[in-house]
Amino acid sequence: MQLTTILTTLLATVAIAAPAPAPEAIAEPAPILEARAQDLIDLWKNKNFLDLKFTGSANVGDCKNLPSNFNDISSSGKAKAGFRCTIWVDKDCKGTGFSFNQNPGSASFPDWINDKASSWKCVKA
Template sequence: MHFITVTKAIATLLLASNALAAPAPVATTPEEISSILSPAGVIEARDQQLIDVWEDKNFLGVKLTDSGVVGECKDFPKKFQTILSSGKAKPGFRCTVWPKKNCGGAESLSFDSTGRKAFTDAVNDKAKSFKCQKV
């Protein structure tokens, strides 16, 4: 009787370990594959660091590194929306900042990873939102 109980326990453990070792499902349809791949065929993170912005000109003062989804507009955190004066896109990106939320406003300012040491009057101390694209 004790032998049967031990045998059942071992069988249960073996089944459980096989279930844990089972491979994850594989994307097989074109739609499944394209949902996880970029146009270049590389898996990308949805939310990633895109931009560094500073309170003062010449990349000085309080610094904010902000994340977002490539190609989507994002508002800066409220406490930064009236103090930003310089910025750089992360390598491989080009970012645009706007003086209004939701990437609004008649004027904007774009820059790459070399950055802008001084924002133009249109966005200096007014930048409220940004959007970044791959270059």
């Protein structure tokens, strides 16, 4: 009889220690992939890529206004590799624009936009 009690107790202990069956996996919705801002443009205060430098980050194809400390002072610029960038005289990418790529970029903006750029946008080249 003691053997029966010991076996019953042992089986009860094993049953309690056994892991519960895994719940059914709940399907979660696929994550939404968002475009990530990346460095797309470099602008310099002076010609020949000299003096203060602004590096603009955005999602490809988004128009960005230049920050107040770089509005109306750009004289040269380069797009990052694989992109073509346009700067505009007016904010919100309006008005007349001037485009350039990475190599050679534009070491000297034309007079009509030199020190007048207010916004920019870059696209895949």
